[in-house]
Amino acid sequence: LILIAINSINITNFKPVFPMMAFAENSFDLINHQRSHTGERPYECGECGKSFQRSSSLLKHQWTHTGERPYECPECGKRFQSSSRLLRHERIHTDERPFHCPDCGKGFKNNPDLITHRRIHTGERPYECPECGKRFTQSQSSELMHHRRMHSGERPYKCGECGKSFSRSSNLIIHQRSHTGERPYDVSTYTQNTF
Known part of the structure; x- marks a missing residue:
C-alpha cells in the first residue's frame, strides 16, 4: 500500500516519512530499492544473458567480457574493473587497516x-x-579445498622430476627439496633448548 502511494506521486523532491526509506534521495534510488524486493532485473547482458537490477551493474559486468579496467592505481599502475577493488588494492601501499x-x-x-x-x-x-x-x-578456504581432496583422491601438484603427486602445493615444494638438496633452514642456529 505504501509503495502504491509513493508510485503515484512525484518523488523527485520526496522527503521520506519512514526512516527506513531515508536512503532514497531520488526516484531512481527508490526504483532500484523496489527491485530488490520484486527481483526485477531489466538490464540483460547481450554476451552471456546475465541480468541486473541496475544499468551501472550491467556496465561493470560487461567489462568482464571486454577486459576493460578503467580504475588505475596511481602508485603502481595496476588496473581494476571497480573502484572498490582499486581502493582495497591501494591499502597494500599504505598498510591501512580500517x-x-x-x-x-x-x-x-x-x-x-x-x-x-x-x-x-x-x-x-x-x-x-x-x-x-x-x-x-x-x-x-584452502583447508576446505584440501580436505575435499582427501575424499576425491585428487593430487593436482606433480613433481616434474619423479612424477610423484601431492594434494597440497606446500608438500610438493618440500618434496622437491629431496631432489635439489636445498635446506632452507639453518639447523646450526638452533640451540639444544629449542627442541
Missing part, C-alpha cells in the same frame, strides 16, 4: 577478512564438507 575486530582490536584491510577473523572468537564454522559434514570457517 576494519578492526571489536573483540581483540586486530586490524584488517577489508571487511571480508574481518568477518572471517571474527569466527575465531565466535567459533562459527558455517561451511560444511558435503562428504563427511566437517565444518570450516570459509567456503573457499
Whole structure:
C-alpha cells in the first residue's frame, strides 16, 4: 500500500516519512530499492544473458567480457574493473587497516577478512564438507579445498622430476627439496633448548 502511494506521486523532491526509506534521495534510488524486493532485473547482458537490477551493474559486468579496467592505481599502475577493488588494492601501499575486530582490536584491510577473523572468537564454522559434514570457517578456504581432496583422491601438484603427486602445493615444494638438496633452514642456529 505504501509503495502504491509513493508510485503515484512525484518523488523527485520526496522527503521520506519512514526512516527506513531515508536512503532514497531520488526516484531512481527508490526504483532500484523496489527491485530488490520484486527481483526485477531489466538490464540483460547481450554476451552471456546475465541480468541486473541496475544499468551501472550491467556496465561493470560487461567489462568482464571486454577486459576493460578503467580504475588505475596511481602508485603502481595496476588496473581494476571497480573502484572498490582499486581502493582495497591501494591499502597494500599504505598498510591501512580500517576494519578492526571489536573483540581483540586486530586490524584488517577489508571487511571480508574481518568477518572471517571474527569466527575465531565466535567459533562459527558455517561451511560444511558435503562428504563427511566437517565444518570450516570459509567456503573457499584452502583447508576446505584440501580436505575435499582427501575424499576425491585428487593430487593436482606433480613433481616434474619423479612424477610423484601431492594434494597440497606446500608438500610438493618440500618434496622437491629431496631432489635439489636445498635446506632452507639453518639447523646450526638452533640451540639444544629449542627442541
